Amino acid sequence: MKIKRHNAAIRFTHWVTAASIFILLFTGFGQMPIYKRYYVDQIPGLAWSSDFLITLYIHYLAAIVLTFISVFYITYLIYSRAWDVFPRRGDFKESIQIFASMLGLAPEPENDKYLAEQRLAFAVTACSIIALIFTGILKVYKNIPGVHFSETTIFWLAQIHNLFTVVLLLSIIIHLLAFLIKDNRPLVASMFSGWIDREYVIHRHRKWWHRLTDASDLESASSSTNASGDEALV
Amino acid sequence: MAITRRSFLKRAAVSSLAAASIATGVGKAAAQVSPNGSLAMLHDLNKCDGCELQDTPQCVLACRTKNAVNFPQPQQPIKDYWPQPKHEDWSKKQHITNRLTPYNWTYVQNLEVEHEGQKIKVHVPRKCMHCDNPPCSKLCPFGVNDKTVEGPVVIDTNGCFGGAKCRDVCPWHIPQRQAGVGLYLDVAPDYAGGGVMYKCDMCYDLVKQGREPACVSACPRGAIKFGPQEELRQYALDWAKENDGYVYGVDENGGTANFYISRIPFDTINDAIMEQDFDGKNGRVGMPVNIENSMNEPGNMLSGFLLAPLAGVLAAGISTYQIMKGGSDDEDKTA
Numbered sequence: 001m002k003i004k005r006h007n008a009a010i011r012f013t014h015w016v017t018a019a020s021i022f023i024l025l026f027t028g029f030g031q032m033p034i035y036k037r038y039y040v041d042q043i044p045g046l047a048w049s050s051d052f053l054i055t056l057y058i059h060y061l062a063a064i065v066l067t068f069i070s071v072f073y074i075t076y077l078i079y080s081r082a083w084d085v086f087p088r089r090g091d092f093k094e095s096i097q098i099f100a101s102m103l104g105l106a107p108e109p110e111n112d113k114y115l116a117e118q119r120l121a122f123a124v125t126a127c128s129i130i131a132l133i134f135t136g137i138l139k140v141y142k143n144i145p146g147v148h149f150s151e152t153t154i155f156w157l158a159q160i161h162n163l164f165t166v167v168l169l170l171s172i173i174i175h176l177l178a179f180l181i182k183d184n185r186p187l188v189a190s191m192f193s194g195w196i197d198r199e200y201v202i203h204r205h206r207k208w209w210h211r212l213t214d215a216s217d218l219e220s221a222s223s224s225t226n227a228s229g230d231e232a233l234v
Numbered sequence: 235m236a237i238t239r240r241s242f243l244k245r246a247a248v249s250s251l252a253a254a255s256i257a258t259g260v261g262k263a264a265a266q267v268s269p270n271g272s273l274a275m276l277h278d279l280n281k282c283d284g285c286e287l288q289d290t291p292q293c294v295l296a297c298r299t300k301n302a303v304n305f306p307q308p309q310q311p312i313k314d315y316w317p318q319p320k321h322e323d324w325s326k327k328q329h330i331t332n333r334l335t336p337y338n339w340t341y342v343q344n345l346e347v348e349h350e351g352q353k354i355k356v357h358v359p360r361k362c363m364h365c366d367n368p369p370c371s372k373l374c375p376f377g378v379n380d381k382t383v384e385g386p387v388v389i390d391t392n393g394c395f396g397g398a399k400c401r402d403v404c405p406w407h408i409p410q411r412q413a414g415v416g417l418y419l420d421v422a423p424d425y426a427g428g429g430v431m432y433k434c435d436m437c438y439d440l441v442k443q444g445r446e447p448a449c450v451s452a453c454p455r456g457a458i459k460f461g462p463q464e465e466l467r468q469y470a471l472d473w474a475k476e477n478d479g480y481v482y483g484v485d486e487n488g489g490t491a492n493f494y495i496s497r498i499p500f501d502t503i504n505d506a507i508m509e510q511d512f513d514g515k516n517g518r519v520g521m522p523v524n525i526e527n528s529m530n531e532p533g534n535m536l537s538g539f540l541l542a543p544l545a546g547v548l549a550a551g552i553s554t555y556q557i558m559k560g561g562s563d564d565e566d567k568t569a
Contacts, residue, residue: 007565009553032375033397034426037318052373052403053528057535064538071546072553079554082565113566137539144533145367145488151380155393158377212566 002195003212005113005187009076011194016069021129021172023062028165030055063136070129084113087123091116102181113208121171128168135161272385273441274463274491275450276470277359279498280479281457284342284357290331291342293359296452298331298338300437304391305337306430308414315428321413322398322429333518334360336412336432340449343519345506349498356498356506359449359458360519361434362387362408363483364491369528370400370409379431385463385491386436393417396429405487405525409433436491463491470495488527 006014030049035041041050048054077083094109094116101108114122135157142149142157149157178184183204190196201209285291306325314321324330328337340361347356368387371379378393379400389400389409395418401409409431418427437447446460459466470481470493482494496503504521557564 004565007557009550009557010565031373031399033399033402037315039317052399053532056373056532060532060535060538064535064542067539067542068546068549071543072550073546075547075550076554079550080557140532140536140539143372143529144536145527145529148381148383151382154380155377158375162375208566 001198003198003201004194005190005196006194008194011191013069013073013076014191016065017073017129020062020066020069021168024059024066025165025169027055027059027062031059060140063133063140066129067133067137070133085119085122087119088116091119095120108204110206111204111208112211113205121175125168125171125175128164128171131164132161132168135164272383272463272491273436273461274364274385274466274493275436275447276459276461276466276493276495278457278459279356279358279494279496279503281455282342282357282359282453283355283455284344285454286344286357291357291359292452292454293449293458294331294338294340294342296448297340297361297434300440300448301339304432306412306415306432308412308429309419310414312414313423315413316424322411323413324410325412325414334408334410334433336410336430339432339434343507343510345503345510347498347502347506349502354498356496356503358494358503358507358521361449361492362436363406363487364434364436365487365527366489366491367487367527367529369403369405369487372529373403374400382438384438384441386438386441388435388438389431389433391416391430391432394430395421395427396431398428398431400431403528405522405528406519408519466493482521482523486523486525488530 026049029035031052033050033052035046036050041047043049097106097109098115098117100106109116138149139157139161141147142154179188186196186200201212285293305328308323308325312321312323324335324337327335331338332341334341340359343358343360345356345358346353348354364381364385364387366381368379368381371381371387375397376393376395378390379387380390381387394416396411396413396416398409398411401407401411410433411429411431413429416427416430418429421427437445437449440447450458450460459469467484470484473479473495474481477497479495479497480499482496482500483490483492494500500521500523504523507518507520
């Protein structure tokens, strides 16, 4: 028996975000003169990587995609009231307990659909992306012929954009390193298919499992009283 | 959790408004400085004789003297830009005055061109064009190269990492690099950065005091004028109209603050520069006519950034509406 963890909208968001951020990181680092210096442009197929205007153009295209998908996701969350991924009170303490459990120092806490550390990592990643989009759009506007910002504005836009790039890069590295932990690996397949084994949910996401079983109880109760069901969305 | 159709539409309306205000508010959040009222230089090639009887033109000498305090003093030994087996060091070639270097921010190109069947000598003082929309400033990755309100484009030598991107994106490849000096030495000198970029700053310190650049004061023939950009632009255009002459720097790269007027077409001058032992390396500067500003094309993409949030709201609306209508893609269900 399987449980739907991520629907198509969420999987679409995840992979479009991942692809656009990968392109943005590559072309963004290409805004510094490193690909020529480090012979990256000598790699077959990457001769364009040291052309600042080509990488800027691709950076803009990928940024438009990231802006689209971010607004799509935020709007989707608001419409569907899917707040499970947002941090809650006590998540920091619970994350420490999860890390302690990995070292065998404490029992793993009962997890909801997302682990406390996942919710915190989500907040850091999301805030970085929002900061990057806002500073990025201002940088795009600043680059238009005829627009002039003050020296201080230009300086801080560049510094904040660069700083959050580093924060985002670190959060992505940590996100990928999480899959070194065996317990997390079934989640990878669910990011493609959307489905996850019921046994895994019962074992690792007991709180979520309780919510699911409670909800299905409620749903069966409500469907017996409201036959049309067209007002309800779970 | 249940969503009614009414609450769905209400939330859709609120979030669309929010997205639209974010999209349109971008322009208002930015403090715009009008380039009007900025200053410029005008070079009259009909007057400049390149100080032919002297070893070095007076404008070049004045520039070198005035800016000597700003010249780089690199720490020796200077390391290569690993893994490249090279670095750019002009400290032992400071005497060079016939091209741009970190120690020579202006030079005079002496040419002989053929015009209307006659051989004519032309002398062209070269330096930063101080563009209205300088790609070097717009694309500096550290935001330390500024188009000032007064007109000069100024590199902050304390913040410059010496990647030389400004030189690559400048249509004339004006800024020049000196290794072994600057911020990069304090970070990771073996692996990142390459020194500091140097170029004419139109004597920004003097300009801020209401004085004129050193080259302007030094010219013995009054061939370099300094003044309000609009006035000099109009002067150049009027002169060209009245004298069947030519103007350079008004349209090039979307407009500059460094104009040239001449009775010889600038195409002819550019051809002569290219023919004259032009090695194609940086530091010697061509004069191609009607250069497009490289920022025009990416600038056209702003509408994409404004439409993206609206498209995002619309797509999310469609997606959740389908789920609401009883689509089979609900999360948290079992199968």
